[in-house]
Amino acid sequence: MFDRPAPQSRLILAATALVAELCHLGWEYTHGGVPAHHLLNNPDLPAISNWWGLLVVPLLVWFLVGRIQRRAASLTQGGSHERFFTQVRLRFVAALLWGATLAIAFTLGHPAVTWIFFGAFAVGLFVHAYRAEYVLGFALGMSFTFGAVLPVLITSVIAACSFTVHLVLGAALRLTSAGTGGRRPG
Numbered sequence: 001m002f003d004r005p006a007p008q009s010r011l012i013l014a015a016t017a018l019v020a021e022l023c024h025l026g027w028e029y030t031h032g033g034v035p036a037h038h039l040l041n042n043p044d045l046p047a048i049s050n051w052w053g054l055l056v057v058p059l060l061v062w063f064l065v066g067r068i069q070r071r072a073a074s075l076t077q078g079g080s081h082e083r084f085f086t087q088v089r090l091r092f093v094a095a096l097l098w099g100a101t102l103a104i105a106f107t108l109g110h111p112a113v114t115w116i117f118f119g120a121f122a123v124g125l126f127v128h129a130y131r132a133e134y135v136l137g138f139a140l141g142m143s144f145t146f147g148a149v150l151p152v153l154i155t156s157v158i159a160a161c162s163f164t165v166h167l168v169l170g171a172a173l174r175l176t177s178a179g180t181g182g183r184r185p186g
Contacts, residue, residue, distance in 0.1 A: 099141020124162030
């Protein structure tokens with residue numbers, strides 16, 4: 001898919017996401033109606049309809065695939081594109097499976113929901129969970145159960161926490177390195 005020119009592959013993936021979301025909403029509509037989900041699963045808070053997925057999912061795919069393609073365009077070494085896209089696919093699938101596992105556990109009322117949810121924050125300390133492939137995979141993995149808006153909100157919080165931690169750690173490492181004159185202590 002990424003062998004095509006960037007705008008063409010973005011358009012194909014966004015259109016595919018729109019068709020998938022149309023199928024999902026069509027199935028929900030014919031099986032009891034399109035649900036709405038309350039923020040934080042609290043009936044006192046506003047509910048967000050799954051119909052928003054028709055707008056959110058294709059835009060999310062369009063935007064995040066563009067971010068991935070911009071990162072790929074900056075690669076200069078021979079063979080690095082293939083390695084990069086292999087890593088992107090693996091990260092996307094890992095995040096998709098994590099999001100789907102969270103959604104399934106929530107649907108089944110499994111007590112591991114809390115561990116899976118907070119585990120995403122913990123994993124974000126070690127991997128760059130703010131990268132587009134992680135955000136896209138995690139949000140899409142949860143969208144069948146929670147609609148599109150809530151997963152995007154949840155994923156945005158996880159990504160922001162991961163970004164902040166990596167930003168602070170990077171700054172601390174640079175300060176430590178600058179404090180030793182660029183030399184390793186010892």
